[in-house]
Amino acid sequence: EAQVTQNPRYLITVTGKKLTVTCSQNMNHEYMSWYRQDPGLGLRQIYYSMNVEVTDKGDVPEGYKVSRKEKRNFPLILESPSPNQTSLYFCASSLLRENTEAFFGQGTRLTVV
């Protein structure tokens, strides 16, 4: 089944403790991105990648890192999480082609205390 898989689904952590949220897609998509979803703000792009070893900042990149060593994986790294990073995170992937659909993961609800 074609899908985007995120792990973990839920995570509670303490301020400053490094964490990684994994994202994997099995559709051979070139484009992958991370969003955070906050009430009243919708989805805001954190980072994106147009292919292996090609990543760039989105609208709200501060406090996050990403890597794209393989086409299928795009982990999101929080080196020193803070409470303002408490949010619902979504990974998405799509082909680099016009009018194609973006596929989303199930979401990761992160709480930083």
Add this chain to the structure above:
Amino acid sequence: AQRVTQPEKLLSVFKGAPVELKCNYSYSGSPELFWYVQYSRQRLQLLLRHISRESIKGFTADLNKGETSFHLKKPFAQEEDSAMYYCALRGDDYKLSFGAGTTVTVRA
């Protein structure tokens, strides 16, 4: 810069009534416009794309370049339409930008 505005955060309608979700955008090039839907406890999924000009689950959306709008409409709302709806714009760099979302509640 690209921007998507959804002016209504909440929309409540009765079953069988028409529903219209507003979406306005700002983009200097030729945008691709989409509507995504998020049902309770599910991931976001594509509902409509402007290029297809099709009706999905009874919903339609017309791109109006003069008014820079892409409003979503359904003539007769159903209870299963209750969800969060996001308007999205993809620019020439493939970046997908979303509006703040509209939560639709369809009451029996």
